[in-house]
Amino acid sequence: MVFVKTHDISELNSGTIGKEVVLGGWVEDLRKLGKMTFITLRDVSGISQIIVKGELNDNLEELNRQSVISVRGIVQETKARDFDFEIKAEEIDVLAKAIHPLPVDPIGRLESNIDTRLNHRALDMRNQKTASIFKLRHHVLEILRKTLAEKKFIEITTPKIIGSASEGGANLFSLDYFGKTAYLAQSPQLYKEQMTIGLERVYEISNFYRAENSHTGRHLSEFTSIDIEAAFMDYNDVMNILESLVMGVYKFVSVNCKKEQENIGHTIEIPKSPFERITYTQVIEELKKVGEKVEFGDDLLDSHLRIIGKNHPGFYFLTDWPMKLKPFYIREKDEDSKLSRSFDLQYGYLELSSGGTRLHNPETLKSRLKEQGLDPAQFADHLQTFDWGMPPHSGWGMGLDRLMTTLIGIDNVREVVLYPRDPDRLSP
Amino acid sequence: MVFVKTHDISELNSGTIGKEVVLGGWVEDLRKLGKMTFITLRDVSGISQIIVKGELNDNLEELNRQSVISVRGIVQETKARDFDFEIKAEEIDVLAKAIHPLPVDPIGRLESNIDTRLNHRALDMRNQKTASIFKLRHHVLEILRKTLAEKKFIEITTPKIIGSASEGGANLFSLDYFGKTAYLAQSPQLYKEQMTIGLERVYEISNFYRAENSHTGRHLSEFTSIDIEAAFMDYNDVMNILESLVMGVYKFVSVNCKKEQENIGHTIEIPKSPFERITYTQVIEELKKVGEKVEFGDDLLDSHLRIIGKNHPGFYFLTDWPMKLKPFYIREKDEDSKLSRSFDLQYGYLELSSGGTRLHNPETLKSRLKEQGLDPAQFADHLQTFDWGMPPHSGWGMGLDRLMTTLIGIDNVREVVLYPRDPDRLSP
Numbered sequence: 001m002v003f004v005k006t007h008d009i010s011e012l013n014s015g016t017i018g019k020e021v022v023l024g025g026w027v028e029d030l031r032k033l034g035k036m037t038f039i040t041l042r043d044v045s046g047i048s049q050i051i052v053k054g055e056l057n058d059n060l061e062e063l064n065r066q067s068v069i070s071v072r073g074i075v076q077e078t079k080a081r082d083f084d085f086e087i088k089a090e091e092i093d094v095l096a097k098a099i100h101p102l103p104v105d106p107i108g109r110l111e112s113n114i115d116t117r118l119n120h121r122a123l124d125m126r127n128q129k130t131a132s133i134f135k136l137r138h139h140v141l142e143i144l145r146k147t148l149a150e151k152k153f154i155e156i157t158t159p160k161i162i163g164s165a166s167e168g169g170a171n172l173f174s175l176d177y178f179g180k181t182a183y184l185a186q187s188p189q190l191y192k193e194q195m196t197i198g199l200e201r202v203y204e205i206s207n208f209y210r211a212e213n214s215h216t217g218r219h220l221s222e223f224t225s226i227d228i229e230a231a232f233m234d235y236n237d238v239m240n241i242l243e244s245l246v247m248g249v250y251k252f253v254s255v256n257c258k259k260e261q262e263n264i265g266h267t268i269e270i271p272k273s274p275f276e277r278i279t280y281t282q283v284i285e286e287l288k289k290v291g292e293k294v295e296f297g298d299d300l301l302d303s304h305l306r307i308i309g310k311n312h313p314g315f316y317f318l319t320d321w322p323m324k325l326k327p328f329y330i331r332e333k334d335e336d337s338k339l340s341r342s343f344d345l346q347y348g349y350l351e352l353s354s355g356g357t358r359l360h361n362p363e364t365l366k367s368r369l370k371e372q373g374l375d376p377a378q379f380a381d382h383l384q385t386f387d388w389g390m391p392p393h394s395g396w397g398m399g400l401d402r403l404m405t406t407l408i409g410i411d412n413v414r415e416v417v418l419y420p421r422d423p424d425r426l427s428p
Numbered sequence: 429m430v431f432v433k434t435h436d437i438s439e440l441n442s443g444t445i446g447k448e449v450v451l452g453g454w455v456e457d458l459r460k461l462g463k464m465t466f467i468t469l470r471d472v473s474g475i476s477q478i479i480v481k482g483e484l485n486d487n488l489e490e491l492n493r494q495s496v497i498s499v500r501g502i503v504q505e506t507k508a509r510d511f512d513f514e515i516k517a518e519e520i521d522v523l524a525k526a527i528h529p530l531p532v533d534p535i536g537r538l539e540s541n542i543d544t545r546l547n548h549r550a551l552d553m554r555n556q557k558t559a560s561i562f563k564l565r566h567h568v569l570e571i572l573r574k575t576l577a578e579k580k581f582i583e584i585t586t587p588k589i590i591g592s593a594s595e596g597g598a599n600l601f602s603l604d605y606f607g608k609t610a611y612l613a614q615s616p617q618l619y620k621e622q623m624t625i626g627l628e629r630v631y632e633i634s635n636f637y638r639a640e641n642s643h644t645g646r647h648l649s650e651f652t653s654i655d656i657e658a659a660f661m662d663y664n665d666v667m668n669i670l671e672s673l674v675m676g677v678y679k680f681v682s683v684n685c686k687k688e689q690e691n692i693g694h695t696i697e698i699p700k701s702p703f704e705r706i707t708y709t710q711v712i713e714e715l716k717k718v719g720e721k722v723e724f725g726d727d728l729l730d731s732h733l734r735i736i737g738k739n740h741p742g743f744y745f746l747t748d749w750p751m752k753l754k755p756f757y758i759r760e761k762d763e764d765s766k767l768s769r770s771f772d773l774q775y776g777y778l779e780l781s782s783g784g785t786r787l788h789n790p791e792t793l794k795s796r797l798k799e800q801g802l803d804p805a806q807f808a809d810h811l812q813t814f815d816w817g818m819p820p821h822s823g824w825g826m827g828l829d830r831l832m833t834t835l836i837g838i839d840n841v842r843e844v845v846l847y848p849r850d851p852d853r854l855s856p
Contacts, residue, residue, distance in 0.1 A: 005660045024659070024660040024819065026817050044580075044626075044628040066817040067817050068818070068819045070660075096814075096817055096820070098817035099815040103812075122623065122625045122626065123813070123816045125625060125626025126625065126626045126816075131626050131627060134582065134627065135582060138584075142573070142583075145570070145573070152436070155570075156566075160635055161650050161849050162855075163854035163855040164855065173604070173605070175612070176601070177601070178639070178641065180854055191846070194550035194856075195553060195846070197550045197551065197553060198472075198551075198552075198553025198555075198558070199472055199553060199563075200472040206634070206635070207585065209589070213606065221605075221606075222587055224585055232431075232433045360523075361524070382856070384531075385550040388494060388526055388527070388530060388534075388548075388551045389495050389524055389525075391452065391454075391496045391523060418585060419586060419619065421589050426590075426605055427590075427592065427809055428591075
């Protein structure tokens, strides 16, 4: 390959008029008019029109749409409505031919269902709507990490292969690890707590695993989680951090990703802040008022959350859950030990994040493990760290995929994950 | 917990003198002199001296080092040599007591071997040498992602649970996936190649898995890999990107992470650039000259790389390997089809990265699979994408953990991984 791309299409401007450029991209459209061919060329950055005259057309015989070409030519002004500039071709190389017909229409004129698109995910990425989702995701990750670093969080990488079934052990994938049984981590919970002992504030953005036989638009077997844990913070502090991160994401992409919003056909509205903070007890009262049979201590069912979600559209925190509904590591409230220092971040009925203040006293932690029917001996590696000067700490985990669905205004996480994994889908 | 930390210790400055602050941290040292106690308090940002007088001392009876305290007090100038300021305590809360003796010395005066430290990793993080390694790692990730984004790479997340044994299938961990056999991905190779069809330039930094029964300082079962793939680029282009990333990492941390270098006791020297580029054929000649029995087509043994590494200390590229030594997806050279458009980035004898130009013609790719004894049917999901307009593309993968060892000047990757996994180590 001698060809070297000199410009992305979006880099063409009035300064490049009259200059020779080399572009590379995909033939999105191709129309012959007499001895001329008009090609719409797309690369990752945009589209341009290529004018092909004379012998160069020989190259284009039987060239299917979506084939890959490189074009050397001169930039000129255009009268065509859809383009800012056009290229008068001087040389065209066909780098890869596409078959015809393609299994899904990458222009998106013919809609394919999600399963067909996922089976042909690479081609689906030529659809500008899909590509824009993943460009947005890139920017969301960028702004999340930038903000966390500014707030003095240190990025860590915890192991995904773990030796014991932490956090209760339900729904874990297991594997053979050199003759031992190992598991895929569901979350970095115990490790991130341990790290506050030295690094104070840590975060991780990584994939985790849940062997749950769910068939919904919001559960996957492999999902991306954003996790933070912070020493010397209470659950209100980490709720504030979570709210400012979510607001930061919305503000950034709303302002900086106009083209992606256009392609997706969805305008990202900046949510109202501060987010409402409703206690679990208030929610129970709300549900009783509309005739739901629910008592303090009951977990909230999907049907309950749909009612609450209608009353409180958009983002809100659901706080102060009963201790008995929370994992062993969550700390009780001083004023009422039946209540916990915990919260979920909700978007309507959808749970985005769960967090709280953690227990940091090893004796209380052991009691709570036993209360929940867990064996402290199974947690020996974790518990020992609480004897080494474990600071008070709080944190949360948030599903990145779910956050992305709120941003994009769709309700299937499969749309925002490149190659989703669920009980029925293990390929491509 | 009512206590709210108002300052990190590093935020104390002449402007805070005379002001009340609330600090939180660990008791690194504690000396009683008559009715006064001098505490050295450490938090993630630094150390300060706390002066405790009168009744407040009652709180400190039997307080072990490394216990967690919060201190409210007034900042004042100090005559103590090791501190910039000191705090006259007005209130002290003991937040968590540490046991005595601790299983490893977090001050690092008593050295523990790596296994003991890994068994007590959270406590090891109180050692400033260890903490500094992970602070450096945080900055390395930061600068890598920033540079890649500037070069228009889009961050992607590929699946780690895969349905077929790609890339040959040796050394894969397998797991039961809802009744089917699945594997843990060794690399994002096939997925990142597929993504160039729509996103052109992609990168991923994530953990991958290798079930190799290796017991060396440079192999782990779970490792962090940096991977890029770029459409319309040749292997020389992606070598240039790799070199500029490595140079960028060294330059950034060398200048911006002085304190971490001090703690580690290692000065990061910026490597000479451009890196030497030596062909495989030249290396074979070099080895023959010193009496090694090696012929064109032989793989380079560890012993060979140690000789080459001595001749070429520091970073260098080893290019143009024989096709038969390279994976099926690597493209041949036009001028000699026995040679490949491929490279390794070496640091002395240590392989840091491997990459090259990929085949993008589906027919050639199928032939190569068969040549290597692989069944194209096993790769159907991957091969179909090459019919949809697959651009010429190149890329590489680099071991982040190995890069970190070069930076820090140590030769065991376990030092730079929080909770390493190897055939003998599955916990904590």
